Amino acid sequence: MRPSDLPEIRHLPLFRDMLQSNFEQLLQGAYAQNFPAGVELIRQGDPADFLHIVIEGAVELFAEWGEGACTMAIVQPIGTFILAACIKDAPYLMSARTLEKSRIIMVPAPDLRAVFRRDPEFAVSTITELAGCYRAVVRHAKGLKLRNSRERVAAYMVKHLRRAAPHMAFGLPVEKRVIASYLGMTPENLSRTLRQLEADGLRVSGTHVTVTDYDRLAAVARPDPLLDGPDP
Amino acid sequence: MRPSDLPEIRHLPLFRDMLQSNFEQLLQGAYAQNFPAGVELIRQGDPADFLHIVIEGAVELFAEWGEGACTMAIVQPIGTFILAACIKDAPYLMSARTLEKSRIIMVPAPDLRAVFRRDPEFAVSTITELAGCYRAVVRHAKGLKLRNSRERVAAYMVKHLRRAAPHMAFGLPVEKRVIASYLGMTPENLSRTLRQLEADGLRVSGTHVTVTDYDRLAAVARPDPLLDGPDP
DNA sequence: TCATATAATTGATAAATATCAATCAAATAA
DNA sequence: TTATTTGATTGATATTTATCAATTATATGA
Numbered sequence: 277m278r279p280s281d282l283p284e285i286r287h288l289p290l291f292r293d294m295l296q297s298n299f300e301q302l303l304q305g306a307y308a309q310n311f312p313a314g315v316e317l318i319r320q321g322d323p324a325d326f327l328h329i330v331i332e333g334a335v336e337l338f339a340e341w342g343e344g345a346c347t348m349a350i351v352q353p354i355g356t357f358i359l360a361a362c363i364k365d366a367p368y369l370m371s372a373r374t375l376e377k378s379r380i381i382m383v384p385a386p387d388l389r390a391v392f393r394r395d396p397e398f399a400v401s402t403i404t405e406l407a408g409c410y411r412a413v414v415r416h417a418k419g420l421k422l423r424n425s426r427e428r429v430a431a432y433m434v435k436h437l438r439r440a441a442p443h444m445a446f447g448l449p450v451e452k453r454v455i456a457s458y459l460g461m462t463p464e465n466l467s468r469t470l471r472q473l474e475a476d477g478l479r480v481s482g483t484h485v486t487v488t489d490y491d492r493l494a495a496v497a498r499p500d501p502l503l504d505g506p507d508p
Numbered sequence: 509m510r511p512s513d514l515p516e517i518r519h520l521p522l523f524r525d526m527l528q529s530n531f532e533q534l535l536q537g538a539y540a541q542n543f544p545a546g547v548e549l550i551r552q553g554d555p556a557d558f559l560h561i562v563i564e565g566a567v568e569l570f571a572e573w574g575e576g577a578c579t580m581a582i583v584q585p586i587g588t589f590i591l592a593a594c595i596k597d598a599p600y601l602m603s604a605r606t607l608e609k610s611r612i613i614m615v616p617a618p619d620l621r622a623v624f625r626r627d628p629e630f631a632v633s634t635i636t637e638l639a640g641c642y643r644a645v646v647r648h649a650k651g652l653k654l655r656n657s658r659e660r661v662a663a664y665m666v667k668h669l670r671r672a673a674p675h676m677a678f679g680l681p682v683e684k685r686v687i688a689s690y691l692g693m694t695p696e697n698l699s700r701t702l703r704q705l706e707a708d709g710l711r712v713s714g715t716h717v718t719v720t721d722y723d724r725l726a727a728v729a730r731p732d733p734l735l736d737g738p739d740p
Numbered sequence: 741t742c743a744t745a746t747a748a749t750t751g752a753t754a755a756a757t758a759t760c761a762a763t764c765a766a767a768t769a770a
Numbered sequence: 771t772t773a774t775t776t777g778a779t780t781g782a783t784a785t786t787t788a789t790c791a792a793t794t795a796t797a798t799g800a
Contacts, residue, residue: 421692422573
């Protein structure tokens with residue numbers, strides 16, 4: 277592990293408040309690894325061995341059932357994934373693969389469980405982190421059930437535009453087929469929907485998104501913090 | 509609050525391992541209330557004031573957006589809800605209403621946060637509980653994205669049949685329209701799907717469900733612990 | 741650079757699902 | 771009990787979304 281990785285990790289909400297000695301011990305047993313794009317890091321159903329931290333690159337969490345598969349989330353720096361499986365000492369519910377060249381830190385699950393039993397601050401941070409993850413999935417599920425695909429696409433664009441504020445443009449973080457799967461639709465349907473949304477102030481060319489009429493687009497998306505998350 | 513409520517609550521995984529003194533203090537500030545059916549206990553967007561514990565009856569967690577609404581979960585005794593919002597001190601993401609005459613215990617959120625900061629066992633239980641909630645929603649979202657409505661209905665029936673094992677029959681716990689909404693479909697579609705599944709060993713008459721051919725039904729549902737939860 | 745693979749788009753069509761309206765059944769209250 | 775409300779079912783139809791096939795664009799590697 278690079279020494280330069282540590283301060284960044286230390287600043288994550290999950291690790292920010294714990295005792296220095298516990299932090300050091302936790303990352304003692306951890307190790308970093310660089311992966312090319314398209315590597316399967318985790319297979320759903322396997323026992324949870326490591327908490328993963330994405331330092332560079334991007335990781336797709338996806339689910340499979342029979343022939344089908346779908347994207348459940350994208351994790352980008354600096355983010356962690358599958359905390360819940362590690363804590364429950366249960367099988368992973370999702371698989372994970374790198375979308376690009378990525379640098380990942382892996383913290384052994386038993387160390388994690390040991391430390392939050394004796395560091396109350398870390399326990400509180402873990403609780404807060406998990407509560408945040410839970411709420412994120414609830415919002416995702418709400419979007420799937422309450423919005424149709426056109427509304428989900430519009431909401432996705434509005435959400436990313438807000439992050440890019442005050443600009444009225446941003447670049448898509450991942451391939452369109454991944455976005456389509458995340459939004460619970462086919463790539464063909466996404467393609468047609470983007471075309472259709474040109475009448476509502478959205479302009480997508482390749483990976484570049486421009487919003488020409490925010491109000492019109494927002495009228496389709498009807499953004500709501502209870503579905504799209506807090507404003508930032 | 510009835511004295512007879514306490515032992516039951518004390519046996520919940522969430523409260524089982526904490527110090528008796530902390531348990532007593534936590535429930536000191538709590539109070540129990542009886543509600544008729546159809547009462548809105550919580551409105552999404554409101555600040556999270558209380559952890560709710562269902563002692564008797566049934567509570568529907570639902571989400572609203574614009575004109576639309578959908579059922580997100582059913583909580584039955586003895587279960588808790590909206591732990592995550594209490595912990596994050598954030599607005600509720602879901603509304604809650606009683607589906608039947610229900611007895612609910614309400615624990616003030618600030619007490620909750622205070623106690624898990626000083627009782628490590630309670631912190632660990634909270635972490636485990638939240639991780640479990642998270643995984644439940646992930647499974648629900650996976651089901652919505654990977655299965656079509658026929659498969660979701662079949663899986664719902666298989667899941668409930670397993671709980672009723674070794675019987676090959678059980679009663680629907682809530683109205684069909686609630687089940688339909690939970691499964692992300694219209695009541696009409698559920699009705700037609702149930703009719704269609706008669707060819708696959710499922711027999712539903714009113715609230716009574718009988719499975720005449722488990723293997724055929726399971727062939728439609730393709731049950732999977734990563735979508736349907738652990739076997740019990 | 742070109743050749744090749746992969747992703748994105750487009751059109752045609754099919755399947756899934758929702759909507760609307762009418763009826764039927766079941767629960768509930770007077 | 772009967773009257774009334776509410777939920778469930780059914781049919782007809784519209785809409786949404788997926789599938790399949792072909793083409794175009796874009797990225798990737800020799």
